[in-house]
Amino acid sequence: MGSVETSNKDTNGSLLNKNPTIVFVLGGPGSGKGTQCANVVEHFGYTHLSAGDLLRAEIKSGSENGTMIQNMIKEGKIVPSEVTIKLLQRAIQESGNDKFLIDGFPRNEENRAAFEKVTGIEPTFVLYFDCPEEEMERRLLSRNQGREDDNIETIRKRFKVFLESSLPVINYYDAKGKVRKIDAARPVEEVFESAKAVFGPKTEKA
Ligand SMILES: Nc1ncnc2c1ncn2[C@@H]1O[C@H](COP(=O)(O)OP(=O)(O)OP(=O)(O)O)[C@@H](O)[C@H]1O
Ligand SMILES: Nc1ccn([C@H]2C[C@H](O)[C@@H](COP(=O)(O)O)O2)c(=O)n1
Numbered sequence: 510m511g512s513v514e515t516s517n518k519d520t521n522g523s524l525l526n527k528n529p530t531i532v533f534v535l536g537g538p539g540s541g542k543g544t545q546c547a548n549v550v551e552h553f554g555y556t557h558l559s560a561g562d563l564l565r566a567e568i569k570s571g572s573e574n575g576t577m578i579q580n581m582i583k584e585g586k587i588v589p590s591e592v593t594i595k596l597l598q599r600a601i602q603e604s605g606n607d608k609f610l611i612d613g614f615p616r617n618e619e620n621r622a623a624f625e626k627v628t629g630i631e632p633t634f635v636l637y638f639d640c641p642e643e644e645m646e647r648r649l650l651s652r653n654q655g656r657e658d659d660n661i662e663t664i665r666k667r668f669k670v671f672l673e674s675s676l677p678v679i680n681y682y683d684a685k686g687k688v689r690k691i692d693a694a695r696p697v698e699e700v701f702e703s704a705k706a707v708f709g710p711k712t713e714k715a
């Protein structure tokens with residue numbers, strides 16, 4: 510496993526020049542991050558980058574890190590930041606866009622600190638989908654997308670990691686006034702109405 514590229518010039522030259530808008534999209538497993546990101550992309554022209562999707566694609570690609578990533582996801586654990594950040598950097602550079610929804614990242618303090626160190630970028634704001642565990646569990650158990658981590662044993666581990674490692678990151682950004690919290694326990698359309706209000710009518714695509 511190589512080290513994360515730390516030169517802003519080499520890794521982020523074009524990105525920094527564009528002064529990108531980065532929105533971190535956080536919330537517990539099954540809170541509806543992916544569902545709502547798809548709506549935001551359609552209305553506001555962001556590029557959606559799901560850290561989990563990028564890691565799953567890396568497993569499928571047969572990469573040297575594939576087995577390690579697969580084992581960690583099965584256990585509900587967080588993959589080392591250097592792996593995830595490289596995938597995000599590549600996707601950002603390939604997108605040609607200058608505004609991004611980064612879904613499911615940063616998942617822990619290591620993710621957060623490493624991203625800031627490597628890119629020099631802070632999020633514009635953090636969208637936090639707040640949902641009770643019982644509702645998230647119901648959603649995950651009926652998602653039926655064939656995800657290896659949508660079984661009750663792994664789901665419980667993911668909830669524990671969310672509480673212990675991801676919530677502190679949300680609290681960190683909350684203390685900086687960057688968190689936009691949305692009640693995600695409502696129907697999809699209602700949740701999106703709240704999300705729309707955060708992004709604002711001025712930035713909506715024509
Ligand atoms: N507001 C909602 N009400 C009911 N079901 C929802 C709602 N939002 C999403 N779902 C459903 O719940 C499941 C989980 O949603 P989604 O994949 O968007 O969550 P997620 O936060 O991205 O989860 P993960 O962290 O596991 O990737 C999906 O089957 C989705 O269709
Ligand atoms: N920053 C991240 C994001 C995701 N993962 C791993 C661990 C998660 O349980 C899994 C699935 O993510 P999801 O699709 O639910 O957002 O992917 C990680 O290690 N680091």
Ligand SMILES: [Mg+2]
Binds near residue numbers: 542
């Ligand atoms: Mg998701």
